[in-house]
Structures are given as structure tokens and as C-alpha cells.
Amino acid sequence: MAEHHPRASAAHGSSPPRNIVDTHIAAPGPKEAPITTPPDTPPARLPARLAAWVEAQVAAAARPPLLMVSGAQGLGKSTAIAALAAHPQLRIATLSLDDVYLTQAARQRLAASIHPLCATRGPPGTHDLALLADTLDALASGHETAIPRFDKRLDDRAPKAEWPRAPAAPHAIVIEGWLMGVRPAPAPEPAPINALEAEEDPDGQWRGWQEAALQSGYAQLWDRADAFLHLDAPGFEVVPRWRLEQEATLLGTTPARLPPARRAWVARFVQHYERLTRRMLAGHRRPGAVIRLGPNRQLLADGPAQG
Known part of the structure; x- marks a missing residue:
């Protein structure tokens, strides 16, 4: 996603030690039983539910499982994944799909050769899947x-000297991202669904490029997973507000204090993800367990496993 943020100082073994890296990132497995969560559970319980799911996957696996977690922008995936670092018994290597975006220079080349919207990081085709595959192989x-x-503030990959190190012999590898497990369109989708698509991709070239990526490299990535967990927003309608709140947090302010230009930027930005977010929420994705969230990110009774 090419978020052009203003520059600012940002921020199988036994007896596993408490040593887990918060570094944010499958072949689809069999459908899983739904996770049972009481209604009206506070949002703070999401990390606990995620940890319980990971524990169950580790207990059922003969080797360290590769687990993929999906969820819309601003839902709280990264925060919940980071909480795994406090797990008292498991070494869990965590990654974010966000951290393997193509460099800014690489996306600018795509923008020049394929479509200007390819400069925006986030959609299929803007991730360095070879780098991710090498990282997963090493783990x-x-x-x-x-x-x-x-x-994200510089819209570019951090120097290797700043990359954290995941522990050796992890008990599980967890990768999170907004589109984990999404399937290509089941049929041609020629009609634009928002102003961004209608005004900047009227002939569908950019959308077609994304679908081609989903059919190739991303499908191969999903094939590596041992299980999926889908964190479902109540609908795409809440995503602009959630992403606005995320933007405010990133910039160290509140949504009400964001200038109009930045609010307009967020409104346009989320349109890059609307089509596939709606597709994910409609269930057109790899099978997996489902946890449903309400409009204020509160946990609801979990949905049935979907695929």
C-alpha cells in the first residue's frame, strides 16, 4: 500500500522458553470447528483467543505449523499478533505480510510499466513473495x-541492520495480513465498485493484474499454510473508520485532529482494498476458523468454519 506518510520519527523442542518475536507476517487444511467465544467479549480478549487457537494448532501438529491470519485494515491484527510475544510456553515466530512489500523503487517501476496504481502498496502484486518464501524456509x-x-512512514523497506531476529526452532510460525487466503474472482468482475476504480482503472487493467497475481504467487503462498484463521469485520462499511483510527494512532493524534486532507487520503486509500475485503467477508477464501468482531472491534460469537 503506498501510504505516503510524512516523515516522522517512528516509531520442536521441549520446555520452550519465553522468547517470541513480534515481527508481524496456507495448502488449505481441513475445515476446523468454530471457536467458541462468549458474546460481548471485550476487545482485549482477541489476543487471548488468537493464542488459544495457535496453541490448539501446535498441539495437533507433528511439526511447527505455518498459520495464516486474515482481517480487514484497522481491525487490530498486528496488536493481537504482537501479544503472542508474552506467551509463557511457546516460541512463536510472527510476521506481517506488510513487512514484505516491494521496495518503493520496485513499485514505481510497476507503476511505469503496468499501471499507476501499482505504486500503492498492499494489493496483490505489491509484495516480495520471493523474500517471504526465503524467510519462511529459513524459519x-x-x-x-x-x-x-x-x-510505512518512509514507504520503503527498512535496512537489513534493523530487521529483528526470530527465535530458532519456533513452535509455530504465524503470518498476518488483510488478504491471507483470498481466492481469485470466481467470474469476471468488469464493473468498478468505487470511485477509485471508476476514475483511475476504468478498463480494469489494474484489477486484472491483481487477479493474475492471486492465481499464481499468492495461491502458492496459501498452499503452504497448515491452517487459516479469519477475523471478520461486520462489513466493509466499518473499515474506513477503523483505518482512520489507525492512521491517527500512527501519527500520534486522534481521528478528530486529523486534517481534512489526511482524512480524504484515508478515504481514498481504503478503496484500494474494498473489492477484495468484500470478497473475503463473503467467504471467497481458503477454509479456516472464523472469529467475528462487532463495529467497535468487540468479539462476537464465532462463526462456522468457512472456505
């Missing part, structure tokens, strides 16, 4: 591994 080998980092 699966049991070696201590450097995890890529992306600086």
Missing part, C-alpha cells in the same frame, strides 16, 4: 532468522 529449517521490516 521452517529451525534457524534463527532475520525478519524483514517495512517502514
Whole structure:
């Protein structure tokens, strides 16, 4: 996603130690039983529910499982994943799909050769899947591994010297991202669904490029997973507000204090993800367990496993 943020100082073994990296990132497995969560559970319980799911996957696996977690922008995926670092018994290597965006220079080349919207990081086709595959291979080998980092404020990959290291021999590898497990369109989708598509991609070239990526490299990535967990927003309608709140947090302010120009930028930005977010919420994705959230990110009774 090319978020052009203003520059600012930003921020199988036994007896596993408490040593987990918060570094944010499958072949689809069998459908899982729905997770049971009481209604009206406070949002703070999401990390606990995620941890319980990871624990169950580790207990059922013969080797460290590769687990993929999806959820719309601003839902709180990264925060919940980071909480796994406090797990008292498991070494969990965590990554974010956000951290393997193509460099700014690489996306500018795509923008020049394919479509101007390719400069915006986030949609399919804007991730360095080869870098991610190498990282996952290194983690699966049991070696201590450097995890890529992306600086969203600079809209570019962080220097390797700043990459954190995941622990050796993790009990699980968890990767989160807004589109984890999404499937290509089941049929042609020629009609634009928002102003961004209608005004900047009227002939569908950019959308077609994304679908081609989903049919190739992303499908191969999903095939690696042992299980999926889908964190479902109540609908795309809440995503602009959630993303606005996320933007305010990133810039160290409140949504009400964001200037009109920045609010307009967020409104346009989320349109890059609307089509596939709606597709995910409609269930056109790899099978997995489902946790449903309400409009204020509160946990609701979990939905049935979907695929």
C-alpha cells in the first residue's frame, strides 16, 4: 500500500522458553470447528483467543505449523499478533505480510510499466513473495532468522541492520495480513465498485493484474499454510473508520485532529482494498476458523468454519 506518510520519527523442542518475536507476517487444511467465544467479549480478549487457537494448532501438529491470519485494515491484527510475544510456553515466530512489500523503487517501476496504481502498496502484486518464501524456509529449517521490516512512514523497506531476529526452532510460525487466503474472482468482475476504480482503472487493467497475481504467487503462498484463521469485520462499511483510527494512532493524534486532507487520503486509500475485503467477508477464501468482531472491534460469537 503506498501510504505516503510524512516523515516522522517512528516509531520442536521441549520446555520452550519465553522468547517470541513480534515481527508481524496456507495448502488449505481441513475445515476446523468454530471457536467458541462468549458474546460481548471485550476487545482485549482477541489476543487471548488468537493464542488459544495457535496453541490448539501446535498441539495437533507433528511439526511447527505455518498459520495464516486474515482481517480487514484497522481491525487490530498486528496488536493481537504482537501479544503472542508474552506467551509463557511457546516460541512463536510472527510476521506481517506488510513487512514484505516491494521496495518503493520496485513499485514505481510497476507503476511505469503496468499501471499507476501499482505504486500503492498492499494489493496483490505489491509484495516480495520471493523474500517471504526465503524467510519462511529459513524459519521452517529451525534457524534463527532475520525478519524483514517495512517502514510505512518512509514507504520503503527498512535496512537489513534493523530487521529483528526470530527465535530458532519456533513452535509455530504465524503470518498476518488483510488478504491471507483470498481466492481469485470466481467470474469476471468488469464493473468498478468505487470511485477509485471508476476514475483511475476504468478498463480494469489494474484489477486484472491483481487477479493474475492471486492465481499464481499468492495461491502458492496459501498452499503452504497448515491452517487459516479469519477475523471478520461486520462489513466493509466499518473499515474506513477503523483505518482512520489507525492512521491517527500512527501519527500520534486522534481521528478528530486529523486534517481534512489526511482524512480524504484515508478515504481514498481504503478503496484500494474494498473489492477484495468484500470478497473475503463473503467467504471467497481458503477454509479456516472464523472469529467475528462487532463495529467497535468487540468479539462476537464465532462463526462456522468457512472456505
